[in-house]
Amino acid sequence: MTSPVATPTADMFDSPSAYAAALQQFLSTDERAKPYIGYRPHSLEDSASHLTGLQALLFDSGWSRLGWPHSAGGLGGDPRFRAAMFQTLWNMDMPIPEPFTTLEILVPVLLVFAPHLSDALLPGLLRGDDTWAQAFSEPDAGSDLASLRTKMEPDGEGFRLTGQKVWSTFGHLSKRSVLLARSGGPGHKGLTMVLVDLDQPGIEVRPIRAEDGENHFSEIFLDNAWVPADRVIGTLGQGWAIAMYMLQWERGAWGWLQQGRFHQRLQQAVELGTPNPDFAQQLGHAYALSAALRLTTKQTVERLAREEQLGPEVSVDKLLLIDAELATWDAIRAYLGPRFEADDSLQWLRHEYLFSRAAPIYGGSQEIQRTLVAQRVLGMPRD
Amino acid sequence: MDNDTLDMLRTSLRHVLTEANTVPLAERLAELGWDDVVADDPVTALHTLFTLKGDTVSSADAIGPRLAAALADALGDPQLTTATIGLDSPFGPSALAADGSLIVDAVVFTPPATNPVVVLVDAVHLGVVSGNTLTCTALTTTDGNLAQYRLTGNVPAAQVQCIEGATASIAWNAMVTHGRWLIACELVGIAQHVIASAAQYTGERIQYGKPIGTFQALQHRIASAHVLVVGAARLTEFAGTSGDAWSALVAKTVAGQAAENACTQAQQCYGAIGFTWEHEFHHYLRRTYVLDRLLGDWRSLERQIGNELMTSRQVPKIGML
Numbered sequence: 243m244t245s246p247v248a249t250p251t252a253d254m255f256d257s258p259s260a261y262a263a264a265l266q267q268f269l270s271t272d273e274r275a276k277p278y279i280g281y282r283p284h285s286l287e288d289s290a291s292h293l294t295g296l297q298a299l300l301f302d303s304g305w306s307r308l309g310w311p312h313s314a315g316g317l318g319g320d321p322r323f324r325a326a327m328f329q330t331l332w333n334m335d336m337p338i339p340e341p342f343t344t345l346e347i348l349v350p351v352l353l354v355f356a357p358h359l360s361d362a363l364l365p366g367l368l369r370g371d372d373t374w375a376q377a378f379s380e381p382d383a384g385s386d387l388a389s390l391r392t393k394m395e396p397d398g399e400g401f402r403l404t405g406q407k408v409w410s411t412f413g414h415l416s417k418r419s420v421l422l423a424r425s426g427g428p429g430h431k432g433l434t435m436v437l438v439d440l441d442q443p444g445i446e447v448r449p450i451r452a453e454d455g456e457n458h459f460s461e462i463f464l465d466n467a468w469v470p471a472d473r474v475i476g477t478l479g480q481g482w483a484i485a486m487y488m489l490q491w492e493r494g495a496w497g498w499l500q501q502g503r504f505h506q507r508l509q510q511a512v513e514l515g516t517p518n519p520d521f522a523q524q525l526g527h528a529y530a531l532s533a534a535l536r537l538t539t540k541q542t543v544e545r546l547a548r549e550e551q552l553g554p555e556v557s558v559d560k561l562l563l564i565d566a567e568l569a570t571w572d573a574i575r576a577y578l579g580p581r582f583e584a585d586d587s588l589q590w591l592r593h594e595y596l597f598s599r600a601a602p603i604y605g606g607s608q609e610i611q612r613t614l615v616a617q618r619v620l621g622m623p624r625d
Numbered sequence: 626m627d628n629d630t631l632d633m634l635r636t637s638l639r640h641v642l643t644e645a646n647t648v649p650l651a652e653r654l655a656e657l658g659w660d661d662v663v664a665d666d667p668v669t670a671l672h673t674l675f676t677l678k679g680d681t682v683s684s685a686d687a688i689g690p691r692l693a694a695a696l697a698d699a700l701g702d703p704q705l706t707t708a709t710i711g712l713d714s715p716f717g718p719s720a721l722a723a724d725g726s727l728i729v730d731a732v733v734f735t736p737p738a739t740n741p742v743v744v745l746v747d748a749v750h751l752g753v754v755s756g757n758t759l760t761c762t763a764l765t766t767t768d769g770n771l772a773q774y775r776l777t778g779n780v781p782a783a784q785v786q787c788i789e790g791a792t793a794s795i796a797w798n799a800m801v802t803h804g805r806w807l808i809a810c811e812l813v814g815i816a817q818h819v820i821a822s823a824a825q826y827t828g829e830r831i832q833y834g835k836p837i838g839t840f841q842a843l844q845h846r847i848a849s850a851h852v853l854v855v856g857a858a859r860l861t862e863f864a865g866t867s868g869d870a871w872s873a874l875v876a877k878t879v880a881g882q883a884a885e886n887a888c889t890q891a892q893q894c895y896g897a898i899g900f901t902w903e904h905e906f907h908h909y910l911r912r913t914y915v916l917d918r919l920l921g922d923w924r925s926l927e928r929q930i931g932n933e934l935m936t937s938r939q940v941p942k943i944g945m946l
């Protein structure tokens with residue numbers, strides 16, 4: 243069968259939903275999409291290499307270029323198109339290639355603070371030729387990120403980086419990383435964000451095996467690593483402000499992407515399980531929270547699309563995500579019964595279950611988010 | 626409705642909901658030109674009224690007339706707009722006897738006088754009888770401020786009008802959907818009030834030489850409660866615009882849970898004063914318990930959702946971009 247649409251552009255569709263319907267049509271009829279429908283990876287590396295094909299297909303056929311500006315190799319339209327693409331992939335039971343999730347967090351920042359980088363690099367990133375990581379956390383700087391110590395010192399036409407990063411998602415599979423380093427004095431004001439090449443002599447990347455058994459993230463050792471001056475995102479000392487800007491995407495748009503996963507996995511569970519009223523309330527609870535997350539993050543995505551500046555209220559999205567994620571996976575595990583722990587064919591689902599345990603930790607822990615909501619959204623007093 | 630109009634509407638509704646006045650709410654609203662406001666933008670108007678009703682714990686009967694209007698509308702029978710809808714009674718169901726007489730046991734918010742009363746008999750039968758064929762007894766409930774009455778009686782077949790089949794079930798379900806949405810709005814109004822008021826109190830009450838709101842234990846209780854309230858608010862807004870049964874069901878589920886949880890967490894912030902009749906809090910707690918029971922409490926509704934997912938093997942999505 244041939245693909246029904248030539249290159250899609252934003253003005254071909256009245257709404258992101260219309261785009262989603264056309265994309266669904268494309269994915270369900272084009273032979274090239276077949277290997278990705280219902281794909282169950284054996285390992286993270288296996289999945290990463292297999293899904294590069296899906297990324298290339300979506301890019302070459304134009305679908306993943308919607309929702310990104312023309313200047314950066316996109317085909318126009320607001321971020322709702324990206325959100326609609328994620329929803330469509332989940333609807334089709336096609337896994338979202340991990341680089342898309344990194345893109346969703348990092349690229350909106352580049353578009354604003356370093357357009358020369360997004361213009362030059364977005365197409366390769368979107369197509370999957372290039373993969374990026376995010377290197378903020380350090381062994382001694384977790385929740386208290388502003389205490390990070392990786393040193394950034396001027397050297398000729400650029401800077402030298404020395405220090406250690408940790409928990410960098412997909413670090414060992416990435417060519418470059420957005421990194422937060424200390425270019426000045428102590429505190430927030432001394433921080434700068436850069437885009438650094440990981441494949442250079444001054445850098446060693448070591449994968450770390452996560453709870454689900456996969457090498458999900460990495461340690462990055464920097465010893466006089468080189469970063470050219472044009473790889474600074476924003477200006478020197480602006481790193482913290484940019485990291486805060488990033489949060490609206492990391493906490494808001496991310497939630498929409500994940501609710502698609504929860505609905506899809508609940509769908510898997512009701513297809514696999516045997517109806518049993520004992521589990522009705524737990525499943526109903528998980529569904530209700532996922533639905534609440536869906537509508538809450540839908541509003542956030544729509545606000546981002548209108549280019550509204552979102553504030554601390556995005557922490558509400560992240561907290562709702564945590565509640566929905568834990569409830570959804572607990573309900574699935576309970577409903578599928580003892581075979582969940584033992585059935586060979588459910589290994590992929592077990593891995594996702596185990597991974598869900600990270601929800602209250604990454605991207606600002608549940609405690610940190612609750613404190614933010616209490617103080618910045620509800621106006622409770624600070625010490 | 627533009628923002629200025631909405632602000633004005635809020636101000637006058639707040640006044641109507643909180644003034645000491647025994648004239649029925651429907652009549653006082655009519656004086657405001659309420660019918661035109663509803664006709665013009667029913668979703669915003671009703672959402673605003675019921676959220677404010679929750680916020681003010683007003684005891685006025687706003688829901689009764691809306692249920693009747695929804696049923697009359699679904700049945701295409703304008704006469705029923707003056708009806709009183711009998712909701713499930715905790716003491717027993719209404720039933721049709723073999724001889725066609727109707728055994729009534731139902732709960733209402735306003736005595737029906739001589740108006741028609743509609744009760745659900747089973748999934749495909751509604752019974753309509755005149756209010757003066759029934760005994761009306763005031764109920765003592767958890768919430769003494771919100772009047773509720775039990776209607777009982779055994780009405781002979783000749784005085785019973787029966788609505789049957791799909792007509793009956795479609796109309797009753799439409800009424801339930803509308804009612805669930807409105808009660809969800811009210812529960813969200815309660816929850817938002819309780820959270821805001823507890824957050825404010827923790828900024829004022831000093832212990833150990835500082836506001837108790839600086840303690841993370843209290844901050845986290847209120848923040849986590851707020852999160853569910855935001856989810857409930859988004860679901861409730863959506864249920865209003867879409868008008869479909871599934872989103873109203875899910876909205877009321879989350880709203881009931883959010884309000885109960887908000888009360889639990891807020892109460893802890895108040896300490897002993899929140900446990901007294903000197904404080905407004907207990908009104909919100911009581912109202913939450915009583916409202917949650919109407920048209921399905923949140924635990925039952927969660928079970929209903931779960932059973933629906935398991936047996937249909939379909940997980941629907943609420944809301945598209």
Ligand SMILES: Cc1cc2nc3c(=O)[nH]c(=O)nc-3n(C[C@H](O)[C@H](O)[C@H](O)COP(=O)(O)OP(=O)(O)OC[C@H]3O[C@@H](n4cnc5c(N)ncnc54)[C@H](O)[C@@H]3O)c2cc1C
Binds near residue numbers: 376385408409458608
């Ligand atoms: C799966 C996964 C992927 C990740 N990906 C990345 C990535 O790509 N890039 C990156 O830079 N980082 C990444 N991280 C790191 C993540 O951002 C940190 O784990 C997180 O910020 C918490 O830091 P920590 O692990 O050092 O925990 P800690 O800060 O040591 O916290 C431990 C516990 O103490 C609590 N705590 C700490 N401070 C407070 C406080 N002030 N009040 C109350 N409680 C407090 C925390 O809530 C937590 O429960 C990832 C983490 C995970 C789990």
